[in-house]
Structure formats: C-alpha cells, structure tokens
Amino acid sequence: MSKETILLVDDENEMVELIEIYLKNEGYELLKASSGLAALELLQRHPIDLIILDVMMPQMDGFQTCKKIREKNTTPIIMLSSKSRDIDKIAGLSIGADDYVTKPFNPLVLMARVKSQLRRYNQFNPIRLPNVNEIQIDGLAINIATHTVTVDGTPVKLTPREFAILKLLAKNHGIVMSMEKIYQEVWNEPFMESKNTVMVHIRKLREKIEEDGQNPKYIKTVWGIGYKLE
Template identity: 40%
Template sequence: MQASILLVEDDPEIGRIVRDTFLRENYHITWATTGLEGWEDFQEMAYDLVLVDLMLPEMDGFTLCKNIRLKSDVPMIIISARKEDEDKIEGLQLGADDYVAKPFSLAELKARVESHLRRWRRYKGAPKAKNESAYMHGLAIDWDQRQVMLEDEKLSLTSLEFKLLEVLAKHPHRVFSKKELYEHVWNQVEADGAHTVTVHIKSLREKLRDPVKAPIFIQTVWGQGYRFIGELL
C-alpha cells in the first residue's frame, strides 16, 4: 500500500469516485460519510493524509479539521463546493494544508495528495526528541506513555481526564469552551455536555492539587471556558 487516506465526504457519487480512484493507485482508503464518523475513524487508526469536505452532517468540516489538528500534524486537504475566500481562509487557519474546490480534476487531486505525502514522509523521517513535558510546581507529563507525575508521585488519571489535560496542555493559553472540549474528548456534539466537562475538570484539578481561586495549571476563563497556564521548565 502506498499510504493510508481518510476520506470524509457525504456526497455518495463524489465519495465513490475519489475512493475508487485512490484504490486503483494502491492506496488504503477509509471513506466516512459524516463528520462524526470521520472523527471516530481518525482516532481508531493512523492515517497519512485526510481529505475532508466542509458541508458534512453531524459534525461540520471546520470542526473536524480543528479536532484533527489538535491531535495530529497529518496533512489535511479540504475538498469543497464552498468557494468563498472566507471559507478557504477559515479552513486553512484551522490547520488544513490545502483547499481544492469542487468540481475538481482527479489528476490534480492525486498530484496534490502525492505532494503532501512526500512532505509528510520527510517530516516523519526526522529524528524525534523524547516526548515529555516538565512544568513548574512539579508537574511532568510523558505523552507517549500517557503518564502524569506530580512531585515525583504518579497520578492515576482516567482516560478522559488525561485527554482533557492533553488538549489543554498541548495548546497552552488557548481558551477552550466546554462545547469544544466535549466534542473533542467525548466525540459527541450534544448540547448538554457542559456539565460533564465541568465534573471532569473538577476531578482533574483535584488530582493535580490545583486550587480554583489561585490556579497554577488550569484556569477558568469565566463565560468562555478553560485554558492551561502551566509554565514549562
């Protein structure tokens, strides 16, 4: 197989044509028909590139791009009938690497995919530093082992608590709304997820021994959400 591609496209005709084209070129390709399905597929296996439409049911393409970029540097190409400059700019600002407007040439799409894959392979082939972060006040996180230490004591975080910490700490000082955290960590788009996020943030803070009124790691931005303020050593 040349590479593994995730295609997120709700138009059955376009999806089938793109899928069959890349299958003939010996790519492994997974085709999702909703944004939520695409997000779930992305978390289940490693992909070398993502093709994503913007107008998707359940979770729109903008939100999907944002969620993927928070988790990975994998190349993303938007394929969309929305040709407005504002849509292109927003998609690129959310982390997409390229934008192809419908209707598009399959030859051009293949060329762009191959170009981004070449860059991705060079990026992955570069030597990697140890994937750990150390902060003031004794917090240390081993991202590969998914292990959190506080003052040399290993913390017992749940999977959801670690995912919350990961999203916040890997994007320091960025404010995340409860809605964004719920969509990213719980993979759902229900409107009533705010209370769930609040409960898990409270539990995470207790384990980090992080006081709400004088936080050193997770700060509440009233009316907006939460951000990570831990200082790297």
C-alpha cells in the first residue's frame, strides 16, 4: 500500500519545517508549495490525499486557493490561520474547507486532525483511480504524458535523453538494467561499446535528482551489471 501524500501550502519557512517533521514522522509523503498558484500546479500533476492550506499568503490567499481547488477537486482541506474569529472560521468552512485550525497550535493536534480527515475521506472514497501517466517513487514523481519530473515537489529540468533513461529505469523499478540494455532502449541503436555515454548521462541525471550524488537515493549502481531505480 502506497503512503498517503499531503500537500502543505504555506510561505512561512519555520511553520513548514515544523509541520514537515511531524508529517514525515507519521509516514506521510509530503509535497510543498509556498503559494496558492504553485499548489494548484502541483494538484494537476500529482495525486494528493489531503491539503494543509495557510490563509495568509501573497498573490492568492488561502480562501481564494480553496475556492479554486473546490471547482474540480474534493480532496480534504485543513486551513491554518492566525485569524481566530468565528466569522473567519465560518468563511473558511463555507467555501469548502473541511477543517480550520488556528495558530498557534499543538502539532500533535494537527496530526490528529489530518488522520481524522483522511479516515473520513477514505471511508467514503474507497476506490482511488491511479494516475496512469505518473510514476511516483518516494519523493520522485515522473509524469510520462507531460515529460515533467519533480523531486519533493520541486520541478527538475531534464534533457530528452535523461528523461528517457529515468523513465526506463522507473518502468523497471527495482530491476537491474545493464548499460547495454539502457543504450539500446534509449538510443535505439546497437551498443557498440557505449558504456561511457550511458555513464555520463547517469552522472548528469544524478546531479539533478539526487541530493547526494556520492550516496544516491534513487539511482543505484549494481557494480559489473548496470543500474536500477529504488
């Protein structure tokens, strides 16, 4: 069973870091956006199970973002705000938020609200259709249709060859692919001692998607054989 994915929308770094610690401790996958526009873009590209949405943001505030999301999406939304007046809570709930948490709050209380909303949503939406165009491996998301890649919600620009290699490894997730096989599939021509070509592209790919190229999280080297995506 895949982990549930939470989209956290907040432009306050300290708040994001605090909530991120608690969400990851609970085993959730996390995508982050610092604006309403960025959140809407992520929703188009990723399957999201729940949204934590701050009210006070530049350009498009939480209320506007919530209304926009509700035009096409029923994903649970928990709003965060320093506005504690009843009229503000009513406004948030009336435009489609499922819960409203006022700042400051106990992070454990927020986690309890997250679990409650997910439990309720999953109870009434037991069948979740997968996005057949997207391959998600931990924080790495590959959209086959749009040829886009994100790592922990951050877009990564790949060349067509790099994308083709990543897609090949992702479609064969956990299977070791030899350099010969990679070359033949991606370049569509005989191997002819092209190990260096594959190695250079793998190195560049790692530089873009790995936090630590010397200790890669996703693309693993199987010495003497090839590479695999974990």
